[in-house]
Amino acid sequence: MNERYDPSEVELKWQAIWERDDTFRTPEGDDLPKRYVLDMFPYPSGAGLHVGHPEGYTASDIVARYLRCKGYAVLHPMGFDAFGLPAEQHAIKTGTHPAVTTQQNIETFRRQLKRLGFSYDWSREVDTTDPGYVRWTQWIFLRLFERGLAYQDEVQVNWCAALGTVLANEEVIDGRSERGGHPVQRIPLRQWVLRITQYADRLLDGLDHIDWPNSTKTMQREWIGRSVGAEVRFAVEGADDVIEVFTTRPDTLFGATFMVLAPEHALVAEVTTDAQRGAVEAYVTAASFKSDLDRQQSKQKTGVFTGGYATNPVNGARVPIWIADYVLAGYGTGAIMAVPAHDTRDFEFATQYGIPIIEVVSATGAASAEPLTEAMTEPGKAVNSGAYDGLETQAFKERITADLEAAGNGKRRVEYKLRDWVFSRQRYWGEPFPIYFPVTTDGDPRQGAAFTIHHDEPIAVPDEELPLRLPDLEDYEPGDDPAGVLARVMDWRFFQKDGRWYARETNTMPQWAGSCWYYLRFMDPHNEQDPWSPEAAKRWLPVDLYVGGSEHSVLHLLYARFWHMVLYDAGLTAEVTEPFARLVHQGMILGEIEYTAYRKAGELVSAEHVKKTDEGFVDTRDGAAVEAERVAPEAIKKKGSAFVLEADEGVVLTSRAPKMSKSLGNVVNPDDIIARFGADALRTYEMFMGPLEATKPWNTDNIQGVRRFLDRLWAVGTKTPSEDAPADALLRLTHKTIQKVGDDIEAMRFNTAISAMMVLNNELNALDAPPRASVETLVQLVHPFAPHIAEELWERLGHTRSVQAEPWPEVDPALTVDDVIEVPVQVNGKVRGRLTLARGADEATAIAAAEADEGIAAHLAGKAVVKRIWVQDKILTIVVKG
């Protein structure tokens, strides 16, 4: 017997060898077929890797290693998405330059990733904050700018004057800043915006041709939110103004009993009568202090009558105009025709303010006898609609849209929920925009001379001057200028050229910028002439497998697709329209399962009486507050379908796995796990936990089981093997295992692949001298999962080159099935016996054998056989009666 398995010794040894031999360098040339296997690169936070990271990374690493063995040239790179707020906030607190913090964090991440034995080609590492990378991010921005896809606009932002900063929606609570509780107002601020809406239809259509999870495609479709309807023009009474509305239900035009403008709508002041002006202005001001979030969360609808009226173009009816914040300025035209009978929101509003409700669609084609009690939003037949009565909804929509168009009162219109993408941030730690503006000044603005910046004349920094670098700062605190931190850096901001003054853009790009194209840079990361070469694009695009969390289902994946399409239009993507051909999301890893008991004033309360509310836990019987208390697993037993306290069986507990979080103190650190069990055990355990896509609870006891598997594998691999061919049964098991593991890797069912390997391992472990052929096959199969132990055993089995360089074991299909099989026999749906038959035996043989079987015959005795169903090599079913 050889020495014990010491993971850290084996793992560090092989990591050094891989590094020395450059084992995972991407092959040059294009003689091998290619596969591009990509992970979503991490943000290198100060906390280091958590156990969620290695889950997706291990999955892709298994596929990458497997594909190399299958004869593919594999591109499997890693990098860092390193711009972002935490480093900037750290800088504000400590004065440390974000670049310094970022580099430290990257080093930690890189070390941790290497310690897990991932087969990345580290020579291709990218860091989005590296000026050599920023240069090309800026270069791509300029391509967008040239194409008219990047423009400036006044966008409503959450401005907090007290903090001197623009806040994200999540940072605003009840109209006040999350930090400090200062008032926050919606103000328009000049921003860079990307015209993603121009690509809405292509982004939608492209989804039909990619192998992505359905849920993700659905989310993107809903995010884009294409809806077809009509634009309808309502003339304002007593003025020349026209209010345009967008509606998906032009067939309900006869039921429009009021109109609503968003408080920000341009015509609000125009239509308001003097009598109503005070109330309207107060409402508009109040609305400007509410965030989108607040508006949506308030349950009750509010609004004010403007005093003005418009005319319904189809019947000349007089329609009162209201303003209300349930109508969003940013969608459609910012104005609606309200049809309370057939829209839930309008119904609610009309009911509240006593506005008439006119039914214009009914299921039967006859108007209802009773007043409606809720909005009827289903299609049906038109009523109360003049000449259109009786028309089906769909036909009505088409007819009236055509009629409106003919009369000049409207037209067909397509709307999207998707907004253009606000692409600037008032922060320091991001890519500066390679844009500057002419300045009018009577002196040197850096010395305090007055200046005017002509933002309407943006000028691109020439490509050859990129990258435009960030200035170094002493102080990263946001200032009182909404234009951003960089606006204070006068020496950087202003410069003279040909005797004229210019000012740089002081906004920076959002974190998404770098992650929108990193998969392209990986193809050709050291190219100094171009962001990547046409040859590289032709060789590697598209990404064949992209693995990452479903939290990026919409934004990152939509933005990256958008940029890719723009770059496609620029002729840079080798005619590949979609960047990520196949996408897989790894599931979340939760903390260990916890059991919770509840106490009210010290007394235990059974869980069925406890309900979680926003304030905490309460007793549903009297509404009293209840405390949650964690219970150790030893103090628990199962009773029926519930868990109860062993000491008091009347007390029902709840069991659930909470998310890992610092505040719960249940975060598992991969470094600790590697120290105790080894990287191979961690990798294999994370794959063994369950299906890759599923949310799964962590359980440290279970990793011990995987470690035992590796210990036994070590025992098998270090025994002196037999040079004889495997016995028939073992040979067949070996081939079945090759088949299963290969199939499972391709379908990314790693948990069942591991269990198949465990079965073979257990068989081999029972032998004193396991046959070499089977042992070597097992080591090869294990290699993508637990590469270090596999390399070590492969070497000990007498091989001199890396197991990664070996071709994947061949399956003999004839050996993946047995000659003699056991076939169950059912009588009336219950298994009553089993037959041992030659594979391929016919029905007559099976029936004869079944009837000869004593146990089965007993169930047939005295009964009439109604039917026999013989499924070849699977099952024999006999249906009897009587």
Place this chain on the structure above:
RNA sequence: GGCCGAGUGGCGGAAUGGCAGACGCGGCGGAUUCAAAAUCCGCUGUCCGCAAGGGCGUGCCGGUUCGAGUCCGGCCUCGGCUACCA
């Protein structure tokens, strides 16, 4: 409210419409040991039974089928995402 997903032993989980519970954890028993850890072997859904054997079992109700964890319809519970988009 909407969308997506999931409910199977004490636990994580297996099962192209064809033997439910593979594999692993935990538990119980045994071997080894002076003893323990580690390791190895056996048992382990549940109920009845000394046993042979049998009954019941995949959240609930119903359906399709010779046969349903799997397909269909209706619920319940949990999780994630999203939320007045006219």
